[in-house]
Amino acid sequence: MILKSQVEWALHCCAILAGLPDGSYLSTKALAELHGLPKEYLSKALQSLSQASLVETTLGPSGGYRLARPSSEISFLDIVEAVEGKARSFTCTNIRENNPCRPAGYCDSKPCAVARVMWEADEAWRNTLRRVRLSDLVDTLSEEVPPDIWRSTFEWVLKRAG
Amino acid sequence: MILKSQVEWALHCCAILAGLPDGSYLSTKALAELHGLPKEYLSKALQSLSQASLVETTLGPSGGYRLARPSSEISFLDIVEAVEGKARSFTCTNIRENNPCRPAGYCDSKPCAVARVMWEADEAWRNTLRRVRLSDLVDTLSEEVPPDIWRSTFEWVLKRAG
DNA sequence: GAATTAAGGATATATGTTATCCGCGAATGG
DNA sequence: CCATTCGCGGATAACATATATCCTTAATTC
Numbered sequence: 001m002i003l004k005s006q007v008e009w010a011l012h013c014c015a016i017l018a019g020l021p022d023g024s025y026l027s028t029k030a031l032a033e034l035h036g037l038p039k040e041y042l043s044k045a046l047q048s049l050s051q052a053s054l055v056e057t058t059l060g061p062s063g064g065y066r067l068a069r070p071s072s073e074i075s076f077l078d079i080v081e082a083v084e085g086k087a088r089s090f091t092c093t094n095i096r097e098n099n100p101c102r103p104a105g106y107c108d109s110k111p112c113a114v115a116r117v118m119w120e121a122d123e124a125w126r127n128t129l130r131r132v133r134l135s136d137l138v139d140t141l142s143e144e145v146p147p148d149i150w151r152s153t154f155e156w157v158l159k160r161a162g
Numbered sequence: 163m164i165l166k167s168q169v170e171w172a173l174h175c176c177a178i179l180a181g182l183p184d185g186s187y188l189s190t191k192a193l194a195e196l197h198g199l200p201k202e203y204l205s206k207a208l209q210s211l212s213q214a215s216l217v218e219t220t221l222g223p224s225g226g227y228r229l230a231r232p233s234s235e236i237s238f239l240d241i242v243e244a245v246e247g248k249a250r251s252f253t254c255t256n257i258r259e260n261n262p263c264r265p266a267g268y269c270d271s272k273p274c275a276v277a278r279v280m281w282e283a284d285e286a287w288r289n290t291l292r293r294v295r296l297s298d299l300v301d302t303l304s305e306e307v308p309p310d311i312w313r314s315t316f317e318w319v320l321k322r323a324g
Numbered sequence: 325g326a327a328t329t330a331a332g333g334a335t336a337t338a339t340g341t342t343a344t345c346c347g348c349g350a351a352t353g354g
Numbered sequence: 355c356c357a358t359t360c361g362c363g364g365a366t367a368a369c370a371t372a373t374a375t376c377c378t379t380a381a382t383t384c
Contacts, residue, residue, distance in 0.1 A: 001165050002371095003252050003280075004341065011276045012257055027360070036260025041343050047362065060351025061359040076279055089251075090165050095174055098198025101314040113302040114173045117238055118165075121290035128283035140275040152263040162352090162360095164340090166372065189329070203374050209331065222382025223328045324329095324383090 001089055003080070006045040009037055010083045011076070011137070013046065017055065018071035018138045019154055020161055025057070027064035030160040034153075045083055052082035062162025071138055077129035089125075090118035163251055165242075168207040171199055172245045173238070173299070175208065179217065180233035180300045181316055182323055187219070189226035192322040196315075207245055214244035224324025233300055239291035251287075252280035 013031045020026060028046055032039035046065055049055045054074060055065045067074065092115035096108070110116075142150060175193050182188060190208055194201035208227055211217045216236060217227045229236065254277035258270070272278075304312060 001163050001246055001251050002249070002341095003163050005253075005255060006342090007252070007280075008255060008257065008276065015276070025360095029360090034261060035257045037257065038343060040345075043361075044343090044363095050361080057361055058351075059349080059360050059362095061353070063351065063360045065361090076283075084163055087164070089163050090169070091167075093167060093170060095170065095197045095199065099196060099311070099315060101318050102311055106311070110306060113299055113306060114170065114177070117291070117294050117299065118169075121238075121287045124290040125283045125287040128286040129279070132279050137275060137279065144272060144275060149261070149264055149268070153261060156263050164372095168372090187329095191329090200374060202376075205330075206332095206374095212330080219330055220382075221329050221331095221380080223384070225329045225382065227330090 003084055006041075006048070006083045007080055009035065009042055010045045010049055010079050013042075013065075014049070014054070014067070014071075014074065014079055014134055015137050015141060016157060017065060017067050018134055019157070020066055021158070023066075024158075024161040025062065025064035025066050026157060026161050030064070030157065034156070048083045049079065052078065054078055054082055064162060067134075071134040074134040075130050076132045076134070076137075077126055079134070080129055088119055088122045090115065090122060092118075165246055168203075168210070168245045169242055171197065171204055172207045172211055172241050175204075175227075176211070176216070176229070176233075176236065176241055176296055177299050177303060178319060179227060179229050180296055181319070182228055183320070185228075186320075186323040187224065187226035187228050188319060188323050192226070192319065196319070210245045211241065214240065216240055216244055226324060229296075232297070234295050234297040236296040237292050238294045238296070238299075239288055241296070242291055250281055250284045252277060252284060254280075 012035055016031065016034065017026060028039055028043045031037075031046070032042045035042075046055070050057055050065070053068055056068045057063070057065055092112050094108075094112060096102075096112055111119075145153075174197055178193065178196065179188060190201055190205045193199075193208070194204045197204075208217070212219055212227070215230055218230045219225065219227055254274050256270075256274060258264075258274055273281075307315075
């Protein structure tokens with residue numbers, strides 16, 4: 001059970017977009033260069049964010065991406081689910097139905113007890129991600145990243161933002 | 163991010179093994195028939211349980227598997243990790259190191275803030291699974307599965323247990 | 325000694341992830 | 355108006371992992 005690397009990419013990109021001044025956009029090219037990622041493939045992750053309405057886009061030179069709403073209203077779960085999908089990590093194939101001791105056509109009233117536990121764990125995972133906002137990440141980064149790196153990074157970004 | 167179907171298989175098999183009388187074993191063949199699963203491939207899942215010392219085995223006719231300890235001392239997490247591995251679902255590739263604004267050779271004091279959140283969610287998932295014991299599953303099943311199916315299933319199993 | 329079992333290696337197939345390339349239409353700037 | 359820049363989506367390929375089967379070996383039972 002391993003998340004796509006696109007999840008990591010999307011989270012880092014959103015953290016950068018959160019620091020953009022209002023009304024400006026940042027292109028895939030800039031985001032790819034900043035993180036050392038393959039531009040074409042990163043583009044797929046950003047398209048996922050766009051389809052989930054987490055970001056807005058504009059075309060042409062000086063076009064690119066910006067957040068569709070304040071970073072305090074975007075959760076980790078929003079971003080993770082946009083890229084990874086909303087499907088649960090455990091899929092129940094109902095193997096209890098193969099039990100040869102079952103009467104034919106017997107119908108279960110509840111989902112399988114095994115699945116219920118696995119889904120509960122899945123919910124715990126999602127709840128943790130739901131409680132963390134993108135703005136929390138930005139706060140943490142602004143505390144932990146050395147001020148000179150933080151500053152020069154956003155100078156680098158602003159030079160490329162449209 | 164999807165768990166292997168072997169996780170589902172292992173959990174169901176352990177639930178059956180938990181109902182075996184002391185000292186008896188149940189073979190891969192019986193477990194595969196009971197759940198309608200491919201015998202050879204299910205065998206790989208059971209081997210994982212064996213390597214994790216969750217079950218004990220014996221060879222020859224009337225051989226097979228039994229739990230290595232009481233079902234109250236085996237957690238869902240034990241079984242899931244035996245099959246799925248203990249690696250975290252999120253792997254941090256440290257793309258912050260690719261930031262062109264970083265001084266060469268700069269070393270981070272902490273793991274990436276993005277990774278820390280993702281790992282926290284992973285821990286929440288694991289904690290949920292850690293808190294549920296195999297004996298809890300058996301309790302739930304014995305309440306929910308209709309008594310006649312429950313009984314006939316274990317008659318079926320006992321007929322094949324060595 | 326014959327049958328049965330778990331264990332593990334080798335191999336094949338299917339699916340999913342990672343990645344690249346291309347063409348389209350929209351927007352920008354000259 | 356035109357060349358460039360962009361997001362978007364489709365097609366495709368390389369690679370890894372999951373799923374599945376087959377076979378051999380050694381241990382055990384009867």
